[in-house]
Amino acid sequence: MEAMREIELKGHIIDSFLLPKVFDKVMDMNGEFEIIQFDIGRQKTDTSYARLMIKGRDQDHLENIISELHRLGAQLPEAEDVVTETAIKDRVVPKGFYSTTNHPTYVKINGEWKKVENQKMDAMIVITDDHALCTTIGHIKKGDRVVVGKKGIRVIPPERPRGHSIFEFMDSQVSSERPSQSLIKQIAEEILEVKQDGGKIVIVAGPAVVHTGGQQALAELIRNGYVDVLLAGNALAVHDIEYNLYGTSLGMDLNTVELAPEGHKHHIYAISEICRAGSIKDAVEQGILTGGIMYECIKNNVPFVLAGSIRDDGPLPDVITDTMKAQDMMRKAIQDADIVLMMSTMLHSIATGNCLPSTVRTICVDINPATVTKLMDRGSAQAIGIVTDVGTFLPWLAEELALLKKQKAQGK
Structure with missing residues (x-):
């Protein structure tokens, strides 16, 4: 027996492509829709409204369609x-638990709409008194009140950025071109504006930053106060320290691009020296480590989370080998982030992306287009992707930031 239910769409549903996404999803799932009401905003800043009747071949089919539309941002008219x-x-x-998206979400508790805290995808919503909190399954405790179904839940997808913004310019798509000076400048302007407003910038980086020669540029960004948190794995820290101690990365001399004699041992030597000192901080304080990314983090009190993996050599004493503990520390570190810059590390970038609400401005940089596309597929409207060599991107970004800072100091 055919089943029907009304849904509502509110906001900038046309230029954010929410309306056509809903149409496509209904048709892809072999359902039907009927437009009951459609009010279009007249000005750029005006919102629009649509009420649709969704039809399924039976109640189960309809519920499956409604579930998918709800994740896109559709709302049920009733306010239970x-x-x-x-x-x-x-x-x-x-x-029947409700599985969260990375979009801002509200739940109705005792007749009042409450924003869900610590929004992230693939989590549950736990209600405590009149508060709602995104909670991953590993943190669910016996007795927790877990939200089920879709009643009393509103998902608010982020709108397309308006005004002068690199995120509007890129239209949240992957750029397959090498970065131009104009593009890098706009990213630098976003970063500088966030820092001037007291915002928070998170860097997620892989060992390719060192391999490609971007180490000094990232160290400069940290030294100049543009980095508030660093997320990485054992490899970035090991090869950064290896370069500082021996001038090599993976045993290759980055100046001559030749393998150093016995260079294949250098990263193990680097791990051993830090273990001998006790920690990265101890190595800095003892004068063993005198430069590089990790050195600047220690000297400038920039917190870092090094999440380990099964393939790590060593690892360094600062690496967190308990995966669940590393997840918790990453989630805590990125709270209230304004910009997250992910560079040349698919696994750590995806892990970070899964912990972020879709409203956080995210920049994904990688030489592999597939990696950038995978990161962009998180669904954030506030993300851009750049396919390029991080060894080119980072020095250019550091140069643009230095130039912009100098111009602002001169009043230009």
Whole structure:
């Protein structure tokens, strides 16, 4: 028997492509839709409104369609309170639990809409008194009130950026061109503006930053106060330290681009020297480590999270080998981030992206187009992707930031 239900779409539903996305999704799932009401905003800043009747071949089919449309940002016209069920064991969620998106989400509790805190994708919503919190399954405790179904939940997809912004210029797409001076300048302007407003910038970086010669540029950014948190793995720190101690990365002399004698041992030597000192901080204080990315983090009190993996050599004593602990520390470190710059590390970038709300401005840089596309597929409207060599990107960005800072100091 055919089943029907109304949905509402509100906001900039045309230029954000929400309306055509809804149409496409309904048709892809072999459903039908009927436009009941459609009010179009007249000015650029005006919002629009649409009420649609969605039809499925039966109730289960309809619920599947509504579930997908809800994740896109569709709302159910009724305004009932959110529904919860109690977790019967640690890390066991009630059947029919609501799985979150990375978009800002609100739930109705006792007749009032409350914003869900610590928004992230693929989590559950736990209600405590009149608060709602995104909670991953590993942190669900027996007795938690977990949201189930879709009643009393509103998802608000971010609107397309308006005004002069690099994110509007790039239209949230992957650029397959090498970065131009204009593009790098606009990214530098965004970073400088965020820092002047007291905002927070997070860097996610892989070892290619060192391999390609971008180490000194990233160290300069940290030294000049443009980095508030560094997220990486064992490899970035090891090869950064290897370069500082031996002038090589993966045993290759970055000046002559030739393998150094016995160079294949250098990264192991680097790990050993830091272990001998006790930690990266101890190595800096003892004068063993005198430059580079990790050195500047220590000297400038920039917190870092080094999340380990099964393939790590060593690892360094600062590396967190407990995956769940590393996740928690990453989530804490990126709270309230304004810009996240991800460079040449697919796994750490995806991990970070999964912890971020879609409103955070994100820049993904990698030489591999597939990596950038995968990162962009998070669905954030506030993300851009750049396909280029990070060894070219970072020095150019550092140069533009220095130039902009000098111009502002001169009043230009």
